[in-house]
Amino acid sequence: MxxxxxxxxxxxxxxxxxxxxFAGPDHTEFVKxxxxxxxxxxxxxxxxxxxxxxxxxxxxxxxxxxxxNHVKGLEKSSKLYGKANMLNAFCTSxxxxxxxxxxxxxxxxxxxxxxxxxxxxxxNKTNVDCLICHALKGxxxxxxxxxxxxxxxxxxxxxDLDLAARSVGMPTRRNCGYCHFFGGGADAVKxxxxxxxxxKTTKKQDVHMGSKASGGQDMVxxxxxxxxxxxxxxxxxxMAHFDSRVACTDCHTGKMAPHQKSKNGAIINSHAASVAxxxxxxxxxxxxxxxxMSWKWSDVGKDLNSEDQFDKETFAKKKGSFxxxxxxxxxxxxxxxxxxxxxxxxxxKDPKKPVVMTKPVxxxxxxxxxxxxxxxxxxxxxxxxxxxxxxxxQQHKSLWDDFSWDKALKNGSEILPYSGKYEFVxxxxxxxxxxxxxxxxxxxxxxxxxxxxxxxxxKELGYKGDPMKTGGRSLQLKR
Amino acid sequence: xxxxxxxxxxxxMAVLTGMAYAEEIKMVGTxxxxxxxxxKKSANVLLKDVKSGAEVTIVVVDELTLDKxxxxxxxxxxEIRCRYDNESGKNVSKIFKKTAGC
Numbered sequence: 001m002x003x004x005x006x007x008x009x010x011x012x013x014x015x016x017x018x019x020x021x022f023a024g025p026d027h028t029e030f031v032k033x034x035x036x037x038x039x040x041x042x043x044x045x046x047x048x049x050x051x052x053x054x055x056x057x058x059x060x061x062x063x064x065x066x067x068x069n070h071v072k073g074l075e076k077s078s079k080l081y082g083k084a085n086m087l088n089a090f091c092t093s094x095x096x097x098x099x100x101x102x103x104x105x106x107x108x109x110x111x112x113x114x115x116x117x118x119x120x121x122x123x124n125k126t127n128v129d130c131l132i133c134h135a136l137k138g139x140x141x142x143x144x145x146x147x148x149x150x151x152x153x154x155x156x157x158x159x160d161l162d163l164a165a166r167s168v169g170m171p172t173r174r175n176c177g178y179c180h181f182f183g184g185g186a187d188a189v190k191x192x193x194x195x196x197x198x199x200k201t202t203k204k205q206d207v208h209m210g211s212k213a214s215g216g217q218d219m220v221x222x223x224x225x226x227x228x229x230x231x232x233x234x235x236x237x238x239m240a241h242f243d244s245r246v247a248c249t250d251c252h253t254g255k256m257a258p259h260q261k262s263k264n265g266a267i268i269n270s271h272a273a274s275v276a277x278x279x280x281x282x283x284x285x286x287x288x289x290x291x292x293m294s295w296k297w298s299d300v301g302k303d304l305n306s307e308d309q310f311d312k313e314t315f316a317k318k319k320g321s322f323x324x325x326x327x328x329x330x331x332x333x334x335x336x337x338x339x340x341x342x343x344x345x346x347x348x349k350d351p352k353k354p355v356v357m358t359k360p361v362x363x364x365x366x367x368x369x370x371x372x373x374x375x376x377x378x379x380x381x382x383x384x385x386x387x388x389x390x391x392x393x394q395q396h397k398s399l400w401d402d403f404s405w406d407k408a409l410k411n412g413s414e415i416l417p418y419s420g421k422y423e424f425v426x427x428x429x430x431x432x433x434x435x436x437x438x439x440x441x442x443x444x445x446x447x448x449x450x451x452x453x454x455x456x457x458x459k460e461l462g463y464k465g466d467p468m469k470t471g472g473r474s475l476q477l478k479r
Numbered sequence: 480x481x482x483x484x485x486x487x488x489x490x491x492m493a494v495l496t497g498m499a500y501a502e503e504i505k506m507v508g509t510x511x512x513x514x515x516x517x518x519k520k521s522a523n524v525l526l527k528d529v530k531s532g533a534e535v536t537i538v539v540v541d542e543l544t545l546d547k548x549x550x551x552x553x554x555x556x557x558e559i560r561c562r563y564d565n566e567s568g569k570n571v572s573k574i575f576k577k578t579a580g581c
Contacts, residue, residue, distance in 0.1 A: 139550045158551040187576065196576075200543040308505060311562055311574050 027169075033162035038113045038149040039126045041165045046125050053125045055229040059243065061111050063122060064094075066241030072338040072361045074240070081240035085415075087344055087390055088238060089295065089357045089379045089427040090184040097394045097412040104396070107147040109179035115147045131164050132178060133171045138164030173209060174199050176221040185319075189292045192330070192375035193285035193436030205287050206436050215439075226250065237374070237432035238358045240341060246434075248277040274473055276370045278434055279332065280444040285375065285433045290324035295379040298424040301403025318400045330373030330433045332456055334362030342427075345416055348388045354378065354426040355390065364462030364473050371461060374430040381427060382409060386419035504570070505562045506535065507578060510555050513548050522548055524575075526559060537563055539572045553577065 065082030184190030210216020290310030362369025
């Protein structure tokens with residue numbers, strides 16, 4: 001056998017021997033069932049995977065909070081922040097008020113069982129929901145009430161818990177998407193360019209997740225969101241904590257470095273000091289399904305007509321009115337790795353100005369900052385008129401029953417006192433557009449930003465004008 | 480030459496008119512029945528309009544929705560927001576999604 005043939009043979013053997021590692025071992029031998037509920041399955045899982053459960057319980061996917069290492073000004077804070085105790089401008093808060101009750105529908109996406117009260121036992125391993133991330137078959141579903149397995153789906157035969165338990169393997173896009181495609185309460189609502197159409201898609205929508213048949217890479221989420229001991233990489237533009245970051249250059253370096261074949265490669269690469277990869281390679285977001293662009297809670301309880309915008313409703317009596325966007329051109333802002341974030345109890349200085357819920361930190365003079373693309377999301381929500389902070393209001397069994405804001409704010413007042421008077425204030429959130437990376441032929445072209453192109457608002461970004469004419473920021477920094 | 484231009488224009492108008500009349504209909508309905516084709520490349524779904532109660536058969540061909548039928552992620556009784564075109568007498572689905580949110 002010559003040297004070349006030996007190399008080929010070795011390569012084939014290497015692929016064959018490592019294949020089970022990627023696919024995950026067959027668990028049908030170890031996980032028999034029948035199972036009545038989720039914790040029963042978990043008990044079997046931790047029979048072998050006790051360490052993995054212990055690892056998972058140290059992550060933000062379990063605790064829903066961590067050190068606020070993403071928030072400017074809170075770097076030294078010892079208090080932990082996360083979904084568990086923060087506010088946003090979508091469904092606002094998981095905390096719902098008296099007796100430590102939570103909005104259980106939010107916890108449909110907690111990878112654990114039974115978080116119906118704020119005194120939830122985060123130390124109980126049998127509460128870990130392994131299946132939400134690892135079940136590949138059986139149509140595993142969680143209930144909107146009770147924070148547990150959806151028994152109704154089981155009863156009507158739409159879900160097979162035993163099959164789900166036996167099918168465990170490495171997460172697919174569908175597993176991650178069960179929650180992350182549905183952020184904000186429904187499909188495509190919250191995140192820019194992250195919705196259920198990515199479960200099965202083409203290169204045109206996303207070069208990384210598009211099917212092989214369409215020329216894409218069909219990559220799973222964790223190919224970019226590198227995971228170590230169950231800590232999943234990624235820094236959400238809305239969250240206070242991240243375990244580790246994801247960057248295009250994690251892969252696109254060395255032989256995979258960008259623009260090597262481009263005739264203007266050197267010029268394009270010179271942009272990289274000030275412009276993030278996403279800025280050119282995500283020219284629009286939400287290509288296949290509209291995303292929510294605004295949400296006015298102040299319209300709750302009104303009798304407005306619901307129009308149809310991109311096949312989505314513009315009004316729901318329980319939630320207020322919305323606008324939607326599809327193929328949205330992002331707005332652009334400097335980001336140096338930190339965010340400015342509204343935290344529970346923060347005083348609102350000027351209620352006439354929109355309250356910034358989340359915004360990237362950085363400007364043209366900040367050498368660590370680059371220009372990134374964002375979804376500019378606006379809305380309104382109630383502020384306590386006396387204490388001047390955003391209120392926490394109870395939705396289920398309160399606002400949604402009788403549309404009384406006063407009662408809902410009173411019921412939600414365990415975390416923050418409610419003075420008895422409220423008013424609505426506008427909010428604004430910058431939500432990063434980091435998915436739906438387009439094929440190179442669809443990337444932003446020079447003329448869209450320069451030579452009269454209107455994509456970038458140069459003055460808002462701190463430039464004197466088009467940097468092609470007035471000079472890049474290296475010149476601005478020297479002045 | 481004029482005749483050729485006229486014919487091309489007439490044909491273009493006919494095509495465009497046809498496109499304009501390709502009926503696009505939106506509805507919210509409840510799934511009454513799902514019938515997968517033998518080759519599993521399409522399905523006929525009976526939807527009952529929540530407003531009028533009228534039953535409409537929708538032909539679903541997109542892979543993602545067919546997967547949802549196979550995995551029982553969409554089953555009888557689910558409420559669906561649907562947009563479909565009437566193509567040669569068949570109601571072909573363009574959007575077929577559950578209305579549910581939290």
